Amino acid sequence: MQISIFVSLWADGDFHDAVNGYFLGKPLDMLVANSDVVSVEYYKPLANDLPPMDDVPSPSAIIEIHVKTVEDARNLIKSSAFEHFFINLTELTAPWKRVHLEVFDTVHYPIPGFQHTPPRNARLSFVVRYYGAPSHQREFIKFYTLYHPPLLAQFPGIRNVICYLPLDVDVGIASNQEHTILGNEVVFDDLDGLSAALDSEAMLAVMEDSAGFPTFTHSSHHVMLRTLVHSCARD
Numbered sequence: 064m065q066i067s068i069f070v071s072l073w074a075d076g077d078f079h080d081a082v083n084g085y086f087l088g089k090p091l092d093m094l095v096a097n098s099d100v101v102s103v104e105y106y107k108p109l110a111n112d113l114p115p116m117d118d119v120p121s122p123s124a125i126i127e128i129h130v131k132t133v134e135d136a137r138n139l140i141k142s143s144a145f146e147h148f149f150i151n152l153t154e155l156t157a158p159w160k161r162v163h164l165e166v167f168d169t170v171h172y173p174i175p176g177f178q179h180t181p182p183r184n185a186r187l188s189f190v191v192r193y194y195g196a197p198s199h200q201r202e203f204i205k206f207y208t209l210y211h212p213p214l215l216a217q218f219p220g221i222r223n224v225i226c227y228l229p230l231d232v233d234v235g236i237a238s239n240q241e242h243t244i245l246g247n248e249v250v251f252d253d254l255d256g257l258s259a260a261l262d263s264e265a266m267l268a269v270m271e272d273s274a275g276f277p278t279f280t281h282s283s284h285h286v287m288l289r290t291l292v293h294s295c296a297r298d
Contacts, residue, residue: 065169066130067227068140069246070149070162074123078157079107082123085155087292090148094128095293099135102294103128106188106287111254113261119283123159125190127289129169136166137232164234165243167227172212174221183250185222188289189257191247195279200244202277204228207245214269215249218260223250244279250289257286 074082086105094100106125126149130136139145147153150162171180193203208226215224227246251257260266 064132066133066136066230067167067169068128068130068136069165069167069227070126070128071122071165072124072152072162073120073160075158075160078159079123081157082155082159083107085152085157086124086126089154090126091292093144093148097139099130099139100293100295101129101131103292104289105292106190106289109187109254109286109288111258111286113258113286116284117282119281119285121285121287122163125287133166133230133232136230140164140166140232140234161240163239163243165227165246166230166232166234167246168230170208170226170228172216172224172226174216174224181222183223183225185250185252185256186289187251187253187257188287189249189251190283190285190287191249192243192283193245193247193276193279194241194281194283195244197242197244199278199280200229200242203244203279206275206277207247210272211247211269214265214272215247217265217268218249219263219265220251220256220260221249222252223248225250241280254286 072082091103094103104127106127108121130139152159152162173180195203212224212226215221225248229243251260
């Protein structure tokens with residue numbers, strides 16, 4: 064099992080540089096010093112002219128923190144240092160609107176032509192979330208994970224297909240305005256690769272499958288550039 068903790072931040076205005084500087088300063092130092100943290104990835108929004116799939120504004124930053132166990136995740140998010148740097152954002156000088164915290168089991172799906180699931184090295188991530196009532200979650204996950212990843216894997220130029228399955232961890236923050244019932248991420252080399260995939264015949268099958276999804280309230284789709292900023296293996 065690979066556990067991913069996601070912190071998504073929506074800043075009030077165009078403060079991407081200030082947010083970037085904040086998270087890659089003391090908050091990252093705190094994570095690097097924590098022996099339970101395996102790696103950290105930083106996502107920033109990438110400007111694009113793709114047709115919008117929803118009206119959810121892009122977060123100013125997403126931080127993905129990998130740990131090995133659910134207990135490691137609980138201990139981290141309940142710590143005073145995590146609350147200080149990632150929930151209350153005490154030392155962030157830029158104005159901000161809200162924080163969304165998620166804890167997932169991360170599942171990588173096969174890609175045609177690869178004997179083993181390839182590592183996530185390409186940097187363009189199309190980050191998708193589905194929201195709904197907790198009662199919607201089980202049926203939605205069962206349908207989605209059975210049918211959708213194999214269709215996404217048919218995209219031309221696809222590098223990774225990942226699903227994020229919510230874990231029973233009390234994140235305990237009021238700023239979570241909706242309940243995430245499933246996360247998805249498809250990874251490409253660059254924006255041209257994503258654009259070509261969305262215009263491909265494979266997208267028709269993806270859209271047809273999407274029309275049959277069980278109940279959910281809404282979704283979000285964000286084009287993000289992802290950077291590995293800490294790895295125990297690298298360090």
